[in-house]
Structure formats: C-alpha cells, structure tokens
Amino acid sequence: MVSLLDIIGPVMVGPSSSHTAGACRIALVARALCCGTPERARIELHGSFARTGKGHGTDRALVGGLLGFAPDDARLRASLELAAGLGLLATIETTRLRGAHHPNTARLTLERAGRSVQLVGSSLGGGRIAVTEIDGFALDLSGAYDTLIVEARDAPGVVAAVTAELAAAKVNVAGMRVSRHRKGGDAIHVYELDAPADEAALASIRALAAVAFLRVVPRVD
Helix, strand or coil: CCCHHHHHCCCCCCCCHHHHHHHHHHHHHHHHHCCCCCCEEEEEEEEHHHHHHHHHCHHHHHHHHHCCCCCCCHHHHHHHHHCHHHCCEEEEEEECCCCCCCCEEEEEEEEECCEEEEEEEEEEECCEEEEEEECCEEEEECCCCEEEEEEEECCCCHHHHHHHHHHHCCCCEEEEEEEECCCCCEEEEEEEECCCCCHHHHHHHHCCCCEEEEEEECCCC
16 A cells, blocks of 8 residues: 555655655664763665765764664754764774665664663665664564564563553554564564553563563654
8 A cells, every 4th residue: 555655755855765864863863862962873875875965965864863863854964063072083984884785775884871781673665664773683663653662581471461551551553573682592573562561561661581671662753
C-alpha cells in the first residue's frame, strides 16, 4: 500500500529524504540509545552515503540528529558548526561495511558518560529507516513505534516476564524480536509498542534479575 508520505515525502530540511530525513532519524534513534547527546561520535558512511553524502547533507543530518534536531529543524544546516559548542565531538569517515547492506547506510559509534553504543542503520527512502544492528546484535527497528531495547540473559521466561509487566501497564506490544549470539548468553530484545510505557512499568522491567539494561527509543516522527 502506498501512503501519501511515500508520494510527497516527509516534512524536512532538504535536499533528499534518503540522505537527510532518513539519516537524521537514524541518528535520533542512536541518540535515544545513548540517553542524550553523545560526547563523542564516530560516524562511518557506507555506499551511496559515502559517495554523495556530503553533497546531500547526510553528514549534517546525522550530526544534527545526534544533537536532537528533528528532520525539519533548520539548524540541521549548521549542525557541524554547532556540535562542539553543544558538547559533541564528531568525526566522519567513509567505510565499506562487510556483508549485505542497503546503499544508504551508516555505522555510528557513540560514547557518553563512560558507556558506548554502536548502531548500524539504513535510510530506505521517503524518510523511512531500518536499524539493523546494535552492539553487534542483528535486529530490525523502524523507529515508527515507541520502542524498548532490552539487553538480558538468554533464559526461559524472560520475554514472558517483560511482556507481563507491559500487559499489567495496559501497553500493547505491536511487534517484538529477540537476537542472540549463542544460547544462554546475552540477548537483545526489541519491543515495539502502541503507546509509551510508564515509569512504573520501566522500573519493574529494569528490576528483573535477567535484565542488564533497558533503553527507551521514542517514536521518530
């Protein structure tokens, strides 16, 4: 089904929905995983992003998203100049990622308050995105829902415990996926929600014995 957004594109600072709006949304997801503006960011551009990203403003869109600017924020144009004053030291490089990746892909490695997170995301066109990897775990996150990212021990009953807390808070799960490197090791859970979970539900999930950490990724408009 083709939506009006697919025809006219998102409201954004141009020139390209793939290279600017999508890139900005990838960075907004990364910022949420980092719990705010990172102190340091290594941004690696792959494929079309690497070849034409600078001319299309991909570099400015990614840095702007890390600073919390929305795709239609005029400050995106000046994000590279604003970054240092807002506490972000960003480096931008080109790379060739291994494996099959969409041409419009970036890998972001972020540091904040002694913690690091790495994300791989692709811009699919029309402002749509797919985050395909977080800290080496394969997943699929669209940014179209309020989302919980949970790192937990891979053990029976963990998914049931998390979804029970969400059900108790009357939050419906629109979709969920689990990724792991090996049985019994660590796993990443992605819970896409029809509405944000309240603080009480989040506190209950964080308190589960198997849960190492939880990150909230608001819907990216």
